[in-house]
Amino acid sequence: MTLAAPSYDDVLARYAPVIGLETHVELGTASKMFCGCPTEFGAEPNTQVCPVCLGLPGALPVANAAAIEATIRIGLALHCSIASWCRFARKNYFYPDMPKNFQISQYDEPLCTDGWVDVLLSGDTYRIEIERVHLEEDTGKSLHVGGATGRIHGATHSLVDYNRAGIPLVEIVTKPVTGTGARAPEVARAYVTELRDILRALGVSDVRMEQGSLRCDVNTSLSPLDSPVWGTRTETKNVNSLRSVERAVRSEILRQSTVLDGGGRITQETRHFHENTGQSTPGRSKEEATDYRYFPEPDLVPLAPAEEWIGQLRGTLPELPSARRARLQEAWGMSAPEMAAANAGALDLIEATVAAGAPPEDARKWWLGELSRRANEAGEELAALAVTPTQVAELVRLVASGAINDKLARQALDGVLAGEGDPGAVVEARGLAVVSDSGALTVAVDAAIAAAPEVAEKIRAGKVAAAGALVGAVMKATRGQADAQRVRDLILERLT
Amino acid sequence: MSDLVRLDAASLAAEIAAGNASAVEVAEAHLDRIAATDDRVHAFLHVDADGALTAARAVDERRSRGEELGPLAGVPLAMKDVVVTRGLPSTSGSKILAGWRPPYDATVSARVKAAGIVMLGKTNMDEFAMGSSTENSAYGATHNPWDLSRVPGGSSGGSSAAVAAYQAPFGIGTDTGGSIRQPAAVTGLVGHKPTYGGVSRYGLIAFSSSLDQAGPLTRTVLDAALLHEAIGGHDPADSTSIDAPLPALVTAARDGARADLSGLRVGIVRELSGEGYEPGVLAGFAAAVTLLTGLGATVTEVSCAHFGYALPAYYLIAPSECSSNLARFDAVRYGLRVGDDGVRGLEEVMSLTREAGFGAEVKRRVILGTYALSSGYYDAYYGQAQKVRTLISRDFAAAFADCDVLVSPTTPTVAFPLGARVDDPMAMYAADLCTLPASLAGTPAISVPCGLSDGLPVGLQIMAPAQADDRCYRVAAAVETAVAGRDGRPILAAAPPV
Ligand SMILES: [Zn+2]
Numbered sequence: 001m002t003l004a005a006p007s008y009d010d011v012l013a014r015y016a017p018v019i020g021l022e023t024h025v026e027l028g029t030a031s032k033m034f035c036g037c038p039t040e041f042g043a044e045p046n047t048q049v050c051p052v053c054l055g056l057p058g059a060l061p062v063a064n065a066a067a068i069e070a071t072i073r074i075g076l077a078l079h080c081s082i083a084s085w086c087r088f089a090r091k092n093y094f095y096p097d098m099p100k101n102f103q104i105s106q107y108d109e110p111l112c113t114d115g116w117v118d119v120l121l122s123g124d125t126y127r128i129e130i131e132r133v134h135l136e137e138d139t140g141k142s143l144h145v146g147g148a149t150g151r152i153h154g155a156t157h158s159l160v161d162y163n164r165a166g167i168p169l170v171e172i173v174t175k176p177v178t179g180t181g182a183r184a185p186e187v188a189r190a191y192v193t194e195l196r197d198i199l200r201a202l203g204v205s206d207v208r209m210e211q212g213s214l215r216c217d218v219n220t221s222l223s224p225l226d227s228p229v230w231g232t233r234t235e236t237k238n239v240n241s242l243r244s245v246e247r248a249v250r251s252e253i254l255r256q257s258t259v260l261d262g263g264g265r266i267t268q269e270t271r272h273f274h275e276n277t278g279q280s281t282p283g284r285s286k287e288e289a290t291d292y293r294y295f296p297e298p299d300l301v302p303l304a305p306a307e308e309w310i311g312q313l314r315g316t317l318p319e320l321p322s323a324r325r326a327r328l329q330e331a332w333g334m335s336a337p338e339m340a341a342a343n344a345g346a347l348d349l350i351e352a353t354v355a356a357g358a359p360p361e362d363a364r365k366w367w368l369g370e371l372s373r374r375a376n377e378a379g380e381e382l383a384a385l386a387v388t389p390t391q392v393a394e395l396v397r398l399v400a401s402g403a404i405n406d407k408l409a410r411q412a413l414d415g416v417l418a419g420e421g422d423p424g425a426v427v428e429a430r431g432l433a434v435v436s437d438s439g440a441l442t443v444a445v446d447a448a449i450a451a452a453p454e455v456a457e458k459i460r461a462g463k464v465a466a467a468g469a470l471v472g473a474v475m476k477a478t479r480g481q482a483d484a485q486r487v488r489d490l491i492l493e494r495l496t
Numbered sequence: 497m498s499d500l501v502r503l504d505a506a507s508l509a510a511e512i513a514a515g516n517a518s519a520v521e522v523a524e525a526h527l528d529r530i531a532a533t534d535d536r537v538h539a540f541l542h543v544d545a546d547g548a549l550t551a552a553r554a555v556d557e558r559r560s561r562g563e564e565l566g567p568l569a570g571v572p573l574a575m576k577d578v579v580v581t582r583g584l585p586s587t588s589g590s591k592i593l594a595g596w597r598p599p600y601d602a603t604v605s606a607r608v609k610a611a612g613i614v615m616l617g618k619t620n621m622d623e624f625a626m627g628s629s630t631e632n633s634a635y636g637a638t639h640n641p642w643d644l645s646r647v648p649g650g651s652s653g654g655s656s657a658a659v660a661a662y663q664a665p666f667g668i669g670t671d672t673g674g675s676i677r678q679p680a681a682v683t684g685l686v687g688h689k690p691t692y693g694g695v696s697r698y699g700l701i702a703f704s705s706s707l708d709q710a711g712p713l714t715r716t717v718l719d720a721a722l723l724h725e726a727i728g729g730h731d732p733a734d735s736t737s738i739d740a741p742l743p744a745l746v747t748a749a750r751d752g753a754r755a756d757l758s759g760l761r762v763g764i765v766r767e768l769s770g771e772g773y774e775p776g777v778l779a780g781f782a783a784a785v786t787l788l789t790g791l792g793a794t795v796t797e798v799s800c801a802h803f804g805y806a807l808p809a810y811y812l813i814a815p816s817e818c819s820s821n822l823a824r825f826d827a828v829r830y831g832l833r834v835g836d837d838g839v840r841g842l843e844e845v846m847s848l849t850r851e852a853g854f855g856a857e858v859k860r861r862v863i864l865g866t867y868a869l870s871s872g873y874y875d876a877y878y879g880q881a882q883k884v885r886t887l888i889s890r891d892f893a894a895a896f897a898d899c900d901v902l903v904s905p906t907t908p909t910v911a912f913p914l915g916a917r918v919d920d921p922m923a924m925y926a927a928d929l930c931t932l933p934a935s936l937a938g939t940p941a942i943s944v945p946c947g948l949s950d951g952l953p954v955g956l957q958i959m960a961p962a963q964a965d966d967r968c969y970r971v972a973a974a975v976e977t978a979v980a981g982r983d984g985r986p987i988l989a990a991a992p993p994v
Contacts, residue, residue: 051600055824058580058602058699062735092820101823293869298705300735
């Protein structure tokens, strides 16, 4: 007999999870961290390289001031203290996608420390404390050829692309997050979402998880509810979407509880998350972890951002997502749950639609309703839909003027998304205008009355509510291209 | 031997500028000299005759068009192989870089070329600049032109031997713990280690990043100042480069040659003498101090209590940094690759390559440094060594409060016989005893010939505060003048013909 795996709720009734997140953000600077090479994504392999980022003998790094500035701005947005003096450090380990076999990073002197960010989860606020924000260089990318899975085991050879080597990378590390209980997976996701929105508002990165410009490692541990000590933690890597952040925490909680329930011990290890199965497999165990032999990078001078400069950078901070949400919620009269459903991307689109002339409630209805639904179906970001805020505002105008109704507007949207042009043009080309010609409508109304004499009788007897059935019949006959209110008026005109 | 090769760099430049000799004739004379002597000296790893003649022709053409030429245009130079040169072998004396042709120029190389200086080729060195005799080269030892059975010093022994053997009027060396000054001392040359940050490190194949500096190896103090001015000054490609103009080095050298040091306060470092120093070296040093007094300087003794810890501190810091700097030699992108048979994995190919590509001394230091940086040992070794470094800097600061320059012998002994110390690393390391403090403090120091001991040259080291390299040149030029006056000829003129 096999025991059924315990349910998630059952597990959380007995165990308390502690989570921690390490997020890597590729900065969107024009040039790399320590050389002048460009940083564009998707170039031919090894075309954006030079002696410095290839680690050629003799080449030396020069720190990119724009990257330091961006890191300080991130630190400020996360309410961190900014170090008045700190150094880069070398993290030594051998790996072929790392040209120098050491990574220039920061060790015990990070640029930003001790911050926080509040995340909102259906009305509840969770404060996530930030341990540190530091700056480092990205590695190249290895492509393992000949194996079944694209992983190094079983591959016949490997190819390395150094275009990514040396792209500035900011690492944001939270302190352990406790007290979230069953909501740990949602909190993790909400934190990464909030962080992404902050980074986007700062304009420091394009924060695209699918392209790896935002990457997340999730630490999870579990301890019995009454235990004063935390359990052994694991680190799950390769978590490549917001949804996976949530799934990774949840699956790790379930996995660890199964081990613990069986009397086993959690191994401190790195685990690899699989997007397709939603499960993780063990990677490197921490017991055999590398000694990185950190020491201060002698090729670079210490960073000593002046107080005055930090003050200036504080002045350049944009309105941050939480403040903006509060302002827009007030201005647009949105409810808290509605607001929570709108990420920064959606707010941008709604704001632009309002700016293009649509009333806030209509703009909101379209983007959070119909358009969100379509984006979800397509598995895309809202902003990736082939419709602009200006086009949505035009749709809203066409409906308000009575030229089309909601149903026709959705058909017009189909046309816009299919690339047939602006809403007005689509309405014209597809012949979607409301049938307002009284002659044609009268014919349809008369036909509907004739086809349902018993309904007509009820209306004549005073049961006006029965008109709905006739309106439906007319709408069907006109394939929705009639103004329902006008149809109703015509029916009542004839029968009362 | 052509008379042209006997001329120092400043004189050659004057001859070329006056039209008395073409740059091509000068280059050919030196190439001939190399061809005639290098089978015995083995100063060069790679002679670039075509490149040198092409560069010389370009100088002659510019001159014939009436263009203004730099003060060293057309003068040939010997370049240490640690300096990356575009398209030319740059092995740093190691098998692991055999066959690598760099796609770029070091800043030093670029500035040498821009000055119209004609690079003759790349000179031998201890592998990755780790050594004091050039015997650690993977390509065979270099011989001291004064006595072919002795070492030319190291690690810049190829450049020192080339200049002392009249194969080149001057050369570039690099100095991490004494690798310019010690070879200069044992071959009768002038060698200057600039203030750390005074000459760009961009394109020097790194040994120890916080210590490495390139500088001149020459037959006269004036030549050293001229070459230093040509290669030195701020370079945005090196973050540790000083963003300030160089002091007026050539002016200081010309000023010093007037042999008047009235009012100069000279400190003799007590800790850099005594046991382990050859009597002949100490006698040469004492004679130099007499000369300084005669030049009008006030000489006192000073104590730098922590200089005795320089050697252990150096042998923790330099190996630590080198263990990281040399990690990039992994067979993946350039240089040697051993054991890549399509069956062996990456890690095995990496370790077979490093096993075959690095010599014993390099391995010794990589292992030392890896250990010193390990977690649990870092504070006791690397951390402690950095504290010693601070104490040595403070010793210098205290001494410079009372003295304008400090002096010592450059080396405890004259050139030692080939093979004498290869099996005794501690004896080999002791060759740098006097030069290490200035390396650790990042301060400038020059070695100038001051006498002979049993027919072999002895060097005087003159140390100055950071960014006061001009003091080194001024005092060295005065000593040079006084020595020539005392002996009736420069020290190098005593060298037997090769
Ligand atoms: Zn680059």
